[in-house]
Amino acid sequence: KNEVEQSPQNLTAQEGEFITINCSYSVGISALHWLQQHPGGGIVSLFMLSSGKKKHGRLIATINIQEKHSSLHITASHPRDSAVYICAVRPAGSARQLTFGSGTQLTVLP
Amino acid sequence: NAGVTQTPKFQVLKTGQSMTLQCAQDMNHEYMSWYRQDPGMGLRLIHYSVGAGITDQGEVPNGYNVSRSTTEDFPLRLLSAAPSQTSVYFCASSYRLRGPGELFFGEGSRLTVL
Numbered sequence: 001k002n003e004v005e006q007s008p009q010n011l012t013a014q015e016g017e018f019i020t021i022n023c024s025y026s027v028g029i030s031a032l033h034w035l036q037q038h039p040g041g042g043i044v045s046l047f048m049l050s051s052g053k054k055k056h057g058r059l060i061a062t063i064n065i066q067e068k069h070s071s072l073h074i075t076a077s078h079p080r081d082s083a084v085y086i087c088a089v090r091p092a093g094s095a096r097q098l099t100f101g102s103g104t105q106l107t108v109l110p
Numbered sequence: 111n112a113g114v115t116q117t118p119k120f121q122v123l124k125t126g127q128s129m130t131l132q133c134a135q136d137m138n139h140e141y142m143s144w145y146r147q148d149p150g151m152g153l154r155l156i157h158y159s160v161g162a163g164i165t166d167q168g169e170v171p172n173g174y175n176v177s178r179s180t181t182e183d184f185p186l187r188l189l190s191a192a193p194s195q196t197s198v199y200f201c202a203s204s205y206r207l208r209g210p211g212e213l214f215f216g217e218g219s220r221l222t223v224l
Contacts, residue, residue: 004152033213035213041198041217041218042215042217043200043202043218044215045212045214048211086152086153096141096166097158097168097169098153098155098213100152100154102152103152
């Protein structure tokens, strides 16, 4: 069983919709990352968080350490948000390594 | 700053051949790492380094060697390529020494082993 589970695996939305991608993990962690992988393959870091909530533009990431759950929200979605969104956790006992989810493929239609 | 530069972008090898994937960063990051990405699976850590002269194994190290002679460079070597090593490889670096902070990724290298 993967230590990091993302849902949904695939998501199609209409432009303007509010989008939520979920990440659940099974181990204690010291930090959680959200990454975006563009259709061309490049990966960029969106957020790193260990508690609470972070916001950058139309993107919001939240984490609930007690429930071992994080969400990535996209407000007013746009076709350029189409990408794979990847959750990764830094296990508390393995500070130098990350465990990755398999990603959520998001397609935003105009 | 160029960020993380990874070469080559594409490579086709025959079984048993050797090659080196190059990774360089110009951000003075202590932490560097190599991942492979396979369909339906998350990124998996191959090897990582927390500074020049220091390397360690990740989740899937077999068949790969690394070295870190300088802060900037972290090459990944395949000594005898196997079809199971067909994958997309990413190099990533981070500033924080004590565990990866914000990660900066190279553009990826698509390797096919025939």
